[in-house]
Amino acid sequence: MPNDRKAAKDANRKAVQEERIRMRQAMDTGEERYLPLRDKGPQKRFVRDFVDARWVLGEFLIIFALIFVVLSFVQDINVQAFILVGFWVLLALVAVDAFILGRQLKKRLTAKFGEVERGAVWYGVMRGLQLRRMRLPKPQVKRGQYPA
CATH class of the missing domain: 1.20.5 (Single alpha-helices involved in coiled-coils or other helix-helix interfaces)
Incomplete structure (x- = not known):
């Protein structure tokens, strides 16, 4: 037994x-x-391909954040103030870019599929905040190769 x-x-x-x-x-x-279930479906594939074809400022956020952290060790108060302002400007630009990406996704998904699947736009925005090399599922399109 x-x-x-x-x-x-x-x-x-x-x-x-x-x-x-x-x-x-x-x-x-x-x-x-x-x-996995979170990545399945024609709308999710469309979102992945659309985000992967586009240059998204959010994917560079981690790189710039690391640069800002290293530069923040500079002892000059003027340099630190400049670095802090630059980081806040970058965060604002990333937020605006993510908002624009979300609007574009919703518009294109509505045009292609009619009703937008719940969570599809957020899925795309979150994918846009990841480094392209680290995205899973791996990008299947080149930059500029938007889905039809």
């Missing part, structure tokens, strides 16, 4: 591992069938 349980446990572990491998490959290739 213990051997059967052990074999069942091993088989289950192997099946779970294979499913994870399939999901990981789907994240790299964009294969719809094995994507």
Whole structure:
């Protein structure tokens, strides 16, 4: 009896591992069938392709934030004030860009699909805040290659 349980446990572990491998490959290739539920559907694919085709200021936020952190170690108070103002300006620009992206997404999704799926616009805005190389599922389009 213990051997059967052990074999069942091993088989289950192997099946779970294979499913994870399939999901990981789907994240790299964009294969719809094995994507997680949050990434499935034609609207989500459209959103991914639209965001990945566009230059989004938010994807550079992390890089600029690291630069600002390093520069903030400068002891001059004038330089620190300039750095702080620059960071707030960058945050404001990212917020405006995210707002514009959300409006564009909603407009295009409505034109193509009629009713916009709940959470699709937010999905796109959040994807735009990630570095392009770190996005999952991986971008399947080049910059400027907008979906039809």
